Amino acid sequence: MNQTVTRALDLLSALQDGAQTLDECAERLGVHKSTILRLLQTLEAQRFVTHDAQHRYRLGSRLFELAGAALAQRDVRDVARPHLERLNEETGQTVHLAAYESGDVVYIDKLEARTGIRMYSRVGLRAPLHSTAVAKVLLADLPAAARREIAEGIDYVPFTDRTIRNATDFLAELERVRADGFARDSAEHETFINCIAAPIRDGSGAAVAAASVSVPTLSLPAHEVLALLPQLMTATRGASADLGWAPRSVNDREERL
Template sequence: MSQTVDRALSILPLLAQGPADLGQVAERLGVHKSTALRLLRTLHEHGLVYRQEDQRYRLGARLFALAQEAVENLDVREIAHPHLVALNERIGHTVHLAVYEDGEVLYIDKVESRYPVRMYSRVGKPVAITVAAVAKLLLADLPDAERRAVADKLDYPMYTSRSTPNAAAFLKELAAVREQGWATDLGGHEESINCVGAPVRGTDGRVVAAMSVSAPNVVVTAEELLGLLPLVRRTADAISREYSGNIPEQEGSS
């Protein structure tokens, strides 16, 4: 990176701390005021900084517009997919990615198990919202009032004896999920299928998606699947770091 570009970009985090005058910018960059002024003028022309009436500079509206546009155009599935594939290659079990949209939790990606016994889940298909681990993760992150409103409107089919029976039980489980940062479905939808999941978070720390690993108990026991939880959480954290713009740790997607 050229020295000029490097210096110009160094101004942005400085102004993110609050308005600064020409002297402060020059001092922070270690350059003459004329150089700092030239850099500020260039950034101002592009709307990245704004000169106030008191002659101090602050971040410009264009910068915020660009940031918002970038966030809106992020594709969590595209970012997550290589991590899901890597996890699947390591453990062999089915890996899902899901989001919450219009009152439903939908699978948006799936990497199939290497084992002969396969799950019937499909991309684009709603999940069993009262029992699925990914659904618990996504609903647990909703604001309290919205979370309660959603829980009150849901039906609670008893798929198995381990299914969530009512709104009170569901809210109690969501509170636990919110506190611990992970979720399970141990035979709640199908007696023979177990699942562990972890959240994918955006730049503001809110949950934007949830990923999970599922397996039939003829392949792996519930206890053995729970033993994979640290790896699942590291993978979700790696996706979160990449989605939010931070450099992911290499071990997170291994």
Template sequence: MSQSLLRALTILTQLGEEPKSLEQLATQLGVHKSTVLRLLQTMEGERFVTHDLEHRYRLGSRLFELANRSLEGRDVRIAARPHLSALNAATGQTVHLATYESGQAVYIDKLDATHSVRMYSRIGRPAALHCTAVGKVLVAALPRTQWRAIAEGIEYRPFTDRTIRTPEQYLAELELVVAQGYAEDHEEHESFINCVAVPIRDGTGAVIAALSMSVPDMLLDHDQVLGMLPQVRAAADAASTELGWSPSPGTTSPDH
């Protein structure tokens, strides 16, 4: 990769976190401000970045256009969106859609809750594999021969007292997800949030995404969130049907 391209990508990554000044970007890149300014001017000319009156740079509209086109190109997002919207409207809770890409679970759609509590998650942001319900669903859907390597490659960051801490605990959790057909985040990523997730399948029956619903415990306790699992599963199954999946009569999603 060329040095200029790498620097430009690094700038975009940095600005994705928060707006930054020319001096801050030069310091983080370890190069002279004039070098960074030339890159920024080129990127601004193509609308990849923009700056305000205080000369703080932020991501530009061109990048969001490309990101939106990429997301719209995902058939699962298009098929699932009406069902995510219906679930969100019926429950008033936060609904997520995630896929597994390059070893990560990534949120590709989100509908916020109607109450004032907002989730940390964002579209395009990875979801921790070991302590989010979508992460567990997506890894559990992979061949078991891959589980051990994934489990041993995770950095088990302890977000809460309930967070899984070891590969062995994680492998046991994956077995549970397969056995019950859904995954939980029981205050494992955020201490006041309970979440359930289920798979979305394509016409071959393969799991291509995970749909979840997250609820603050001040609104519903753990058992009440589990009680909403049929609604979450119905939304996922409806999206799966649009993608060509055909369940057997009287059944929901097939076992792993």
């Protein structure tokens, strides 16, 4: 690679650790100050770096624009797929990926169970909002006013005797999901299926998708499905990291909302 380009990239990488003076940059790269200054001036002209009144250089706004464009071009299905494939291989169970689109939660990817038992769900099918774990995860991430509006507009069809039947109980369930960081469907949509789901977040911290593991009771009892949560969380956190998610603190989601 061209030496000037290499040095410019090394300089940008050095600045990701925080603002630095010209002397600090030169020492960090082991290059003469005059060379570093020319690089900094060129990068600043293109808004890749900027400097303050104390002549400390930091990353510029152009990099944020490029980072945003790069993340926007990464389809969540493509990013999540290797993580979901690993989850499917580790658990042997059905894995779903779902997204919230125009008031509906829609399955956008599915990996079939490695056992002989298959679920009727398919890509493009809508998931009932009040009885599926993926829907709970995605709705729980919305602002309080939006959660309430959606909850009050749901037709609470009782799929099983465990299905949530009213807005008050559903809103309480969403609060539990927000506190726990994952959701459960304990035979609420189908009597013979238990499910756990967790969010996949993008660089802004928003839940752009939900991944789930669905297991027939013939394969595992409910408490053993819950034992799969660590594998699920590893997959969703890995996909989130690939989408640019880096939580600032344990209260990151609450601060954002």
